[in-house]
Structure formats: structure tokens, C-alpha cells
Amino acid sequence: MxxxxxxxxxxxxxxxxxxxxxxxxxxxxxxxxxxxxxxxxxxxxxxxxxxxxxxxxxxxxxxxxxxxxxxxxxxxxxxxxxxxxxxxxxxxxxxxxxxxxxxxxxxxxxxxxxxxxxxxxxxxxxxxxxxxxxxxQYNNHNDYIDELGDELQCNICNDYLFEAVTINPCNHHFCGACLSNWLGNQKQHNDCPNCRTKIKSIMIARLMNNLVEKWLKNNPSQKRADSLIDKMKQENIIYKNPNYYLNFEKEYKQNEQIQQNDYEEFLSNDENFDDNNPDFQQNEILNPNNFLFVQAFNPQLFNPLIQQQQQVVQPIQTCKSCNGQVWKQYQCHDIQIHIGCSSCGRLIPKRLLNDEENEQLQMFCCICKVYDCKFYYGDCTKANLNKLMLVKDIGNNFQIPLNFINDVEYNRILNHLQGKQHNIIYEFMMEHYINKGDFYFEQNKSTFNFPLQDINVKITPNTPVCWQCHKKLMNFIIFRYVQCWKYDEALFSSTDCFYGINCRTQHRNKFHANKYNHVCEQTKFD
Known part of the structure; x- marks a missing residue:
């Protein structure tokens, strides 16, 4: 050895x-x-x-x-x-x-x-x-600086910010060179690379530059090569001519005036006309050749001359983010709203799905609704972070948290298991509830202390959950498991506390914790 x-x-x-x-x-x-x-x-x-x-x-x-x-x-x-x-x-x-x-x-x-x-x-x-x-115990000052690494990333180059700029009104940060190249490839300077919000102005992010400088002092190995820094300085048009990028409002007003003049003669005077009518909304049609068309309200179609010249609906422009690709039998149109992946920042379509649709497409966490591209695109540039996983894949990492609810309840569960692996709880709930579609994750004032919002989500083996929420889900699986055994296991047969899992006395009064069961929902509210 x-x-x-x-x-x-x-x-x-x-x-x-x-x-x-x-x-x-x-x-x-x-x-x-x-x-x-x-x-x-x-x-x-x-x-x-x-x-x-x-x-x-x-x-x-x-x-x-x-x-x-x-x-x-x-x-x-x-x-x-x-x-x-x-x-x-x-x-x-x-x-x-x-x-x-x-x-x-x-x-x-x-x-x-x-x-x-x-x-x-x-x-x-x-x-x-x-x-x-x-x-x-780490030095607190250095810890805080190290944690800045994830917050100081540019979503275009996925590296730390260099000569940072801020977009108004969405406040997303990018390298000056990266955003300059992005704007140079656009026909109009009108959208943020991350959220597609119209850009009203661009500002030099001096505070972000200072934070990057402090972070690099603590992480000198992450510094870019000098040749790359020189290249980025040359490409950063925003820093060279900041006045041009300070305000796009004038450009927008001109464009809006042109559009208003073009469409003014086609506006309806009918009092019953409603442009929010579902009949005029966007309807996606996929033809046999898998080309996507949009049947949408277009004022020009009311012109008889145009109707004679244009007999078929022309295909829309392909999405710039997806490059015309079809993902999960869906192809974005040119006005599709996108959102950044929580792991790598890559843009994916922001689609409003119900729980059953999300179970099929697996685009966002079922609990916190954060988007992730791992399952949608089939890969992720930072998939090693395991930001998104399926419920059926968390069994190997299943662990009862130390002093779950309180140390008395934790010891009761360990005595119930009698030295067996903790994932027996997960396998039992999978077999009898989750696989059968009878398990729901519930977050409310009865099951969580001061919840930010009420949640009631059906959990199945293919339900996606992020790495932060999967611990919350595992705790709730243990919570429901103990309730299933309440009448069959003497260890869990104590009288339920009125305040249940949210009881504050259980942590400071061991006699109270021993006397009552706290693996239950709160039924009394002050």
C-alpha cells in the first residue's frame, strides 16, 4: 500500500x-x-x-x-x-x-x-x-468568489464574460464581442440571443467586469489566451462605438410607422371583429413532406388582387435557433419564443405543455418548471451536471436524509428497515403507486412549511425532474411511504401531531417528538 x-x-x-x-x-x-x-x-x-x-x-x-x-x-x-x-x-x-x-x-x-x-x-x-x-471549512470570501463562476458566463460562448455588456430590458449579459457578432448577423438589431426580447438599448456592464476581474484572480487557470483576448477586442464593435448601440427606440418607431402605414387600409371596422379569436390564431399544419406551414391572420389576404396571385400559403422562415430542424415531431416557426436551457444555456422552444404532454416531450422539470434541453434535443453540452433526470432513474441515488423530519422519526424509519437498503422505500412506492399512476407530489401549507406556491403534480416513471427538485421529491416519497405503513407498523402508530410535518416543537422538545407522529400533514392552523 x-x-x-x-x-x-x-x-x-x-x-x-x-x-x-x-x-x-x-x-x-x-x-x-x-x-x-x-x-x-x-x-x-x-x-x-x-x-x-x-x-x-x-x-x-x-x-x-x-x-x-x-x-x-x-x-x-x-x-x-x-x-x-x-x-x-x-x-x-x-x-x-x-x-x-x-x-x-x-x-x-x-x-x-x-x-x-x-x-x-x-x-x-x-x-x-x-x-x-x-x-x-472553506474561506468564506474565496467561496463566494468561486460561486460567481456560473453567474459570470456568457450564453453565447459559454465562457466567462469579457468586456461585458447588458441588454435592456431583459438584463441579460454577454461578451461585447459575442453580442457584436450576433448583431452583425441579424437583419435588424431587435432580439436578445437568450430570450428573444426586443432590444431597446445596450449598456456597458462595468459591475460585471469588476466581478469577472475578482473571479479571475481566484481562478487564474480559467483566463483566456492572450491571442483570443486580442481577437475579441477587435470584434467588440459595441465598445468601439457605444453611442450607436445606446438606444434602438428611434429605429423601432420608424419600423412601427412603416408597418402601420402598410396595414392601415386593411384594418376592419367591424365591431364584432376580434383578432384574438381562435379562428385567426396560429395553427400548425404538417404536410406529408414534413414542411411546416402557418395558417394565420394576414391582412393582405383580404386584398382580392393578392388572393388571385397567391393561391397557396407560403412556408414560413425556419427558426434561427433550431436551423430548421424537426425535434420531437415539431418544427419552430420564425416567431416561436425560445428560452435558455438551465444547464448549458442553449435555446429551446418555450412551449406551454400540460403534465401529460411534458411527460412525452420531457422539456422541463415537473415541479419548478425550469427548462432543460437534455431530453428534448437528445443531448446537452453540460449533461454531466444531470440537471434533468427521469423519476425512474433516481432509484440508485435514493437516500433518507439525515434526521429526516426529526431524529426520532429518522430512527423509526431506520428501525423499520432493519438494516436494508434505503432504496427499498423507492422500489415499494414505484411498484404500488408511481407505476400505476396513483402518486402525486403535493406542495401546500399542509405538507410544506411556508410554500411559495401550491403544487399538485402527477408523478410517473417518465416524469422529468431537475437535480434540485429531485431531493424534494425523494423526501415526499418517504413521507407518503411512512403514511402507507401507519396502520401496519407499530413504530408508526403514534398519535398524529396537529401540526404534523411543520411542527416547530418537535425540534426542541424530544418528549413531544417521541409521543407524537410527525410524518403526517398539518391539520391545525393558528
Whole structure:
């Protein structure tokens, strides 16, 4: 054995022995250590021994952290005895999901610390153990700066903002060069690349530039090459001529006046005329050759001369975002509203679907309604983040949260399982309720403390759910599971508390928590 990885969380992984020159960790079963958490990359990291020195190579997307500092994908660093390694950012996962290790060398002395004594976790005295625990707590200032990385991205180039600009009124941010190229390819400067909102003005985002500068100081490895920076400066027309892009209102008024003059003679004076009538709304028709046409109200069609010249409806222009592609038997028209994918920012059609339609197309989370392109397009440039998943695929990650509802109820559930795997709860609910279409996720004041909105969604195996809401869904599955066993399991037969799952007394009064059942809905409201 060359070295050890002493686990910092027994719930997520056991301690590991490194007994080979190249030791790989990741979600793929071919790794030397397989981690089943879906936020772990397929080949997350590797630890290599080269010339009497250990190095760590980060191959992950969600990040590998050495002593609280993000290493960065593709980077290689030296690790030494006593270093703390985290597989995922500790501030973005629950406590029971933290995957962390202390690196302990057995036979190899780090070249930077020739005088270090080789110690194991069991040999640490109280002061040393306190130092190790202190290392787990990150420097708050650096943490906040690291978290800015996702917020400082340009949705066009998917890299950090450079010479940032802000679009009014939607307030989306882009690189000056990226937006300049986008506007240069448009016939009219009238739409935001992200949400297609008409652009009224563009401003230089000085605050965003300052934040990017601070973020780059903490992440120098993410800085663009000098040649690329020079190229982007040349392409940034907005910074060179800001007055031209400050206001498009004059252009819009001219266009609106032209359109008004063109259509004025065709406007109806009929009092019963209603341009919101469904008969005049957009109706998509797919002909045998899969070309999409639009049958829509057009004032020019009321002109007899035009009617004689135009006998057939012309095909509409193809969508710029989808390049005329047909996705899930649907092709966008040129006025289709789009929305950015929550994972990668790629634009997808914003279609208003009911729960059954979304179960087929799988475009957005059934709970929070956030859009994701993973299943709609069949891939996602950042699919490794697993932003969207199907209910039938979350079974392997099913885990009862530590102290679920309260520590008494948590221990009752563990005693009920008698050492069996936690996903037995998931399999039971899948077999008896979810597969049969009899399970509903309910969010209201009876089941959640101060819910932002009431939700009642039917959950099936193919229902899509995002990575944030899937934990909320798993908790609700456990909640309903205990209620199913209430009359068949003596452990759950206590009298229900009037305030149920939202009871505040249960957390500070253990006698109250032991006496009453809190895995139930609130029935009394003050």
C-alpha cells in the first residue's frame, strides 16, 4: 500500500487504500473506486505516483477541491501528506452527500516536506484533529468568489464574460464581442440571443467586469489566451462605438410607422371583429413532406388582387435557433419564443405543455418548471451536471436524509428497515403507486412549511425532474411511504401531531417528538 484516502464522511464513501501507481476515482465502473453519486463525473480524478511524488489530475466538470481550492478541469497539482481532497463543492450538496478524504502517505515522503512525519488519522492528537476539521471549512470570501463562476458566463460562448455588456430590458449579459457578432448577423438589431426580447438599448456592464476581474484572480487557470483576448477586442464593435448601440427606440418607431402605414387600409371596422379569436390564431399544419406551414391572420389576404396571385400559403422562415430542424415531431416557426436551457444555456422552444404532454416531450422539470434541453434535443453540452433526470432513474441515488423530519422519526424509519437498503422505500412506492399512476407530489401549507406556491403534480416513471427538485421529491416519497405503513407498523402508530410535518416543537422538545407522529400533514392552523 502506497497511500491512503481517509474518508471524512462514512455515509458517502469508505476509506480507500492506494496500492497502484495510477489510482482512478469516478462514476464509471472501470475506475479503481466507483462512486454512485450522479454529480460525480464518469472519470472524476486520478492520483498518480511519479518520481517519488504524488500528483492529482482533475478530469471533472463539477470540480475537485484540494484544501478548499478548486483545481480545475485538466489541471494537475502536487498533493502531500495531510492534504484534504473533496470530490464535490461542499457548499452545494447536503452534509450526508459530502465526499471528502484526507490524503495520508505510508511509504513515500513528499519531496516538499522531507521533515514531515508520516501519520495516520488515528494518531492525530486533539489539536491536529481540530486543524483537519478547520481545513474542511472553506474561506468564506474565496467561496463566494468561486460561486460567481456560473453567474459570470456568457450564453453565447459559454465562457466567462469579457468586456461585458447588458441588454435592456431583459438584463441579460454577454461578451461585447459575442453580442457584436450576433448583431452583425441579424437583419435588424431587435432580439436578445437568450430570450428573444426586443432590444431597446445596450449598456456597458462595468459591475460585471469588476466581478469577472475578482473571479479571475481566484481562478487564474480559467483566463483566456492572450491571442483570443486580442481577437475579441477587435470584434467588440459595441465598445468601439457605444453611442450607436445606446438606444434602438428611434429605429423601432420608424419600423412601427412603416408597418402601420402598410396595414392601415386593411384594418376592419367591424365591431364584432376580434383578432384574438381562435379562428385567426396560429395553427400548425404538417404536410406529408414534413414542411411546416402557418395558417394565420394576414391582412393582405383580404386584398382580392393578392388572393388571385397567391393561391397557396407560403412556408414560413425556419427558426434561427433550431436551423430548421424537426425535434420531437415539431418544427419552430420564425416567431416561436425560445428560452435558455438551465444547464448549458442553449435555446429551446418555450412551449406551454400540460403534465401529460411534458411527460412525452420531457422539456422541463415537473415541479419548478425550469427548462432543460437534455431530453428534448437528445443531448446537452453540460449533461454531466444531470440537471434533468427521469423519476425512474433516481432509484440508485435514493437516500433518507439525515434526521429526516426529526431524529426520532429518522430512527423509526431506520428501525423499520432493519438494516436494508434505503432504496427499498423507492422500489415499494414505484411498484404500488408511481407505476400505476396513483402518486402525486403535493406542495401546500399542509405538507410544506411556508410554500411559495401550491403544487399538485402527477408523478410517473417518465416524469422529468431537475437535480434540485429531485431531493424534494425523494423526501415526499418517504413521507407518503411512512403514511402507507401507519396502520401496519407499530413504530408508526403514534398519535398524529396537529401540526404534523411543520411542527416547530418537535425540534426542541424530544418528549413531544417521541409521543407524537410527525410524518403526517398539518391539520391545525393558528
Amino acid at each position: 502506497l497511500a491512503q484516502l481517509i474518508t471524512l464522511n462514512n455515509q458517502s464513501s469508505e476509506s480507500l487504500n492506494i496500492n497502484k501507481a495510477i489510482f482512478k476515482i469516478g462514476r464509471d465502473p472501470t475506475n479503481d473506486k466507483q462512486l454512485l453519486d450522479n454529480k460525480v463525473s464518469s472519470f472524476h480524478l486520478s492520483i498518480e505516483l511519479d518520481e517519488m511524488q504524488f500528483t492529482l489530475i482533475d478530469n471533472s466538470s463539477n470540480g475537485t477541491f484540494l484544501n478548499g481550492k478548486r483545481i480545475g478541469k485538466g489541471n494537475k497539482v502536487i498533493i502531500r501528506n495531510g492534504d484534504i481532497i473533496h470530490i464535490l463543492p461542499v457548499e452545494k450538496v447536503q452534509k450526508n452527500e459530502i465526499i471528502g478524504f484526507q490524503f495520508i502517505t505510508e511509504k513515500i515522503t513528499d519531496s516538499r516536506l522531507n521533515s514531515d512525519k508520516i501519520t495516520s488519522k488515528s494518531q492525530l492528537n486533539n489539536n491536529q484533529q481540530k486543524d483537519v476539521n478547520d481545513e474542511i
